[in-house]
Amino acid sequence: MTRSATSTGEHTGRIARRRVDKFEERRRELGDAALQTLSELGYARTSLRDIAQNSGFSHGVLHYYFHDKFDLITYCVRRYKAVCVQRYDDVVTTASTASGLAAEFAAAMVATLVEDAVLHRLWYDLRSQSLFEESFRADVAEIDASLERMIERVVRRYAELAGTPSVCGAPMAYAMFDGIFQQALLRQLSGDPSAPEDLRAGVVQMLAVVTGTCERQ
Amino acid sequence: MTRSATSTGEHTGRIARRRVDKFEERRRELGDAALQTLSELGYARTSLRDIAQNSGFSHGVLHYYFHDKFDLITYCVRRYKAVCVQRYDDVVTTASTASGLAAEFAAAMVATLVEDAVLHRLWYDLRSQSLFEESFRADVAEIDASLERMIERVVRRYAELAGTPSVCGAPMAYAMFDGIFQQALLRQLSGDPSAPEDLRAGVVQMLAVVTGTCERQ
DNA sequence: AGGAAATCTTGACACTCGTCCAAATTCGTT
DNA sequence: AACGAATTTGGACGAGTGTCAAGATTTCCT
Known part of the structure; x- marks a missing residue:
């Protein structure tokens, strides 16, 4: 004591x-x-x-x-956020063209996919845990929210630079980017060598999709 | 023996x-x-x-x-697929208009969100496990692939009915729908009463987004 | 009905787990 | 140097784990 x-x-x-x-x-x-x-x-x-x-x-x-194991895990979850969220902030401010922003943002996502793969898989693991343990949900929701704000800033800025408003709201935009990142992570950890490049292309294309500035295919 | x-x-x-x-x-x-x-x-x-x-x-x-616990879990994963994948197949075939297909598909997703929420959270849990345990990856990847094909059929048919080709490939489309479903599931299990309706609207809008047929907002 | 095979129960095993605590050690102040 | 507080150790505990095997029970064919 x-x-x-x-x-x-x-x-x-x-x-x-x-x-x-x-x-x-x-x-x-x-x-x-x-x-x-x-x-x-x-x-x-x-x-x-x-x-x-x-x-x-x-x-x-x-x-x-x-105090106990839960206290430790909770502390870790909060610390993950501190490590992870801050990473993209300068990307938004430095870019001056839509395609430049897209390229930089995609590069940043690819970098963290490659460098922090094991950290990200922990995030998805803990988010899944929060589906079962209610005590995790508050922290998980907070991290999700801050990630959503990050995506929102990127999309908003991209739309601004491209001159066309976004075709969907922030929650949907976040869900979409989260979805392709998750798939990329699974492939990256499975040893698929084309996972980074596919994610890069996917991010660039998705920015075009959510602003309606992409050609048909 | x-x-x-x-x-x-x-x-x-x-x-x-x-x-x-x-x-x-x-x-x-x-x-x-x-x-x-x-x-x-x-x-x-x-x-x-x-x-x-x-x-x-x-x-x-x-x-x-x-044989052992892993054998049982693997059996469960395979069985989940049998339970889950078949659910959307008739939706695609019965619809005759784009908006009708969108409505029916969205309704089907909402139904399974509400009725099978605990089953879906298990899916996300096991998919997260596959990020750590290599032995799970093959089965998880197979389920992911069949879900992707299901999404592809829906999107392809929708684009056909709408008369405009899809603006993204099947992997990205699947990742996007998976992303919003996952977010909806988290909110549904947290007791958010607007989760089903938001998912419905999100699915409809996302079908419009991936075919480039949605208005700016 | 009888007997062999299939099926199910029960208890045990060797671990690992989170938690707690008394003792040992280190640290900072006087 | 010496003392008290802070920190660290390492063992112990009870509960829970997957696995196994021997015995009880049921099923099914002759």
Whole structure:
């Protein structure tokens, strides 16, 4: 019984701050180890001992920094969002033409498909879990919402640069991009070498589709 | 050591047939119990004892009809396909106008969203599992492919009736419809009462989008 | 009816799991 | 250096897991 009440009477706020920092720092460290382990093994088969082993600490320490397993997983989900969402923001601002934006956005999606594949599969795993465990839904919905806003910014900007309004709302646009990314991820993890290029082409084409600026085929 | 080698010498094929039938019948029965249990609890938390309890048999019988847990799960996945894919086939053939097809197809999707929500969440759960367990990928990919063909038939027929060719290929079309269905499922299971109607409108609009026949908004 | 094969039950096994806790260790202050 | 608090360890617990096999029960043919 040492933490979580910030414990004893401290005169100077500096000491308390330092301690909180250190506590939070280790939490983050353990959270990252958990994130890595979860993205390796998946939610169904990741135990606290697996996570501890990946962190270099013993398994008992996890209950010192997290109340229980659910607390740890929730922390990981929130941390995933921090890692993931920020990635596309500069893409929107730097592009000056519709095709340029499309190319840059597609390149960014392909990059994260290749580099962060295991992290993304964890996301889809946890989102599926939220279909069964109600306690996950709030966090999952929040991440979904922020991803939807990200897509909305991209589509809106693309439509602006192309001069034609979008033909569908943000929820549908997000669902569509999420759908092709998910398919691309499955193929990427299956070792399909054409998955990145297909995703790139798909993203570019889908931006054209949602703004009605694509030719028939 | 009784089955799987079809065992001893039988003179009449009729007897063997009957036995195989009975064996397969019970396999199906247990598979359905497993399907129900999995769709209730999710892959991560379903044990063989849970499944047995839902089937009315003891837990030992599962290893009489299935080699191991993976064998059972695989059987369930294949059975899901049989249950699920056949549902839309008559929709395509009966419709005679584009808007009629759209309405009927959307209605069918809404119906299965409402009635088979727990079954669909199992599908997304198992597809996520296939991102981690390579042994699932073949079956998952096969189901994905047959769903893609189903979507392709609908979109192709719709484009035919509307007189305008589709603006994207089957993989992208499937990814898009899968995306909005997944979002709708999440909202449906969260208790959002507008999820069915939103899905209906989304499907209709998406058919218009992929054929380039929708007005700007 | 009798007996063999098929089917089902039951209990056990070797693990792994999340959780907890007392002891050991490290850290920061005086 | 020394003391108290914070941190870390490692073992223990009870519950739950998949798997297996021996025995009980049912089914079916002669």
